[in-house]
Amino acid sequence: MLEKNGRYLPYRSRARRVLRAYNIRGIGETIRIYHKGRRIGERELPMAIRELFPNAVYLHGGAKYQSKLLKIYKSGTGISEVEKLPVDYPYKTDALRYAEPEIVEVLGQRTVYGVQALYCRLRIKEVVEGYLLKNIYTGQLEGRSFLSEPVSYSFETLGFVFKAPIPRKSVNKYKAEKVEALAGSFHALEHVLIECGNIYTGGGASEMGGISMGASGVIFVYDACPGGSGASLLLYRCLDDAFKRSLSIMEECDCRRVDGCPRCTYSYQCGNNNRPLFKPGAEESIRRAILGEKTKVIEEEYEMEKPYI
Ligand SMILES: [Zn+2]
Ligand SMILES: [Zn+2]
Incomplete structure (x- = not known):
């Protein structure tokens, strides 16, 4: 950071230097995919x-x-072994996941x-804890x-963090679980x-x-690729x-649902199956x-909170 008139300002060339210096663990690391002992491809982490x-269920070629099997070695690379499924296999799998953020350095x-x-500069630990099985047709x-x-x-990347204000009125008005409504408010805001x-x-x-830290209001947004792509800096x-x-996206959507809908608060990238979400x-x-x-x-305020992504 640069100090100017007593205020700290982002020092962009420094951010670029940090981006360039990322030759450490986390960049371009891949999982090699094997079928019957033959390598059929690879996929980047995370x-x-x-x-x-x-x-x-993995689509390939x-x-x-x-x-x-999925094995990640200490070096960061790894292997996966896959079996072929029938062409008409009607299911897909969606990972249930969360991520734990850590601030390494404020830039x-x-x-x-x-x-x-x-x-x-952030360290993000992404965790897949289970999955949903869904019919691809219905x-x-x-x-x-x-x-x-x-x-x-785990990987290092770049991103930003802020604390969203507590929506006291809407949460107090809501009859059911207050903590869930609060977590759902910030989770929805992170999506939008x-x-x-x-x-x-x-x-x-x-x-x-994105990671929304439970009921705390603290929201992280980061570059999904190790080392950072610069996308979150632009935002x-x-x-x-x-x-x-973000406010007009929600106000202009006429779904009138308490959790919103795919046009406002839902995200296809959500690791929590779009739950909880509280649009008001x-x-x-x-x-x-x-x-x-x-x-x-x-x-x-946020380190003990349950993270939603
Ligand atoms: Zn909507
Ligand atoms: Zn989500």
Whole structure:
């Protein structure tokens, strides 16, 4: 960071240098995929753990396979063994996953309305703990399984973190589980913010990951590839506008559902099967942010919270 007139400003060339210096663990690491002892391809980490966890249905070269084994070595590389499935196999698997973020170094900070946002070097641990089995034709949920041993992968990347204001009114008005409504508010807000990030990053929403830390309001947005791609930096720079845009996406959607819908709060990238989501809380939180409510990121407030992605 650069100090200017007593304020800390993001030092961009430094961020670029950090990006370039990333030759350490986490970049370009891949899982090699074997079928009957023959190597049929490879998949980059961390995507590989979402797609090749044991029992995952994996599409490759127009054929369907099922993962029988996924091994990640200490070096960061690994292997997967797959078996062929019949062409008309009617199911797909969606990973149930979460991620644990850790701030390695703060590279810059800014205040968005009243919300403090930190641009950071982050360490992300992605964990696949189970999966949903879905019918590919009807989309119907056929089952939910948990892995006997969760699969995880840690990598360093770049991203930002901020604390969304607490939507007190909407949560108090809600009759059922308050903590769930609170977690659902921030989880929904995280989805919408990343989805609207497409505008600022030239379609980079799928290159970003998000983590909402339970009921704390702390939200991380990061470059999904190890080392960082710069996508989240573009969103970080436009956060003021992105907050406003996120609010209008929700306000303009007429679904009137408490959890929202695929056009507003749902995300296809969600690792929690789009649960919990609480749209009125997400709207109130972002409205409070735009009106200037002041918040700061404090580690002790979120480290024990359940992360939703
Ligand atoms: Zn909607
Ligand atoms: Zn989610």
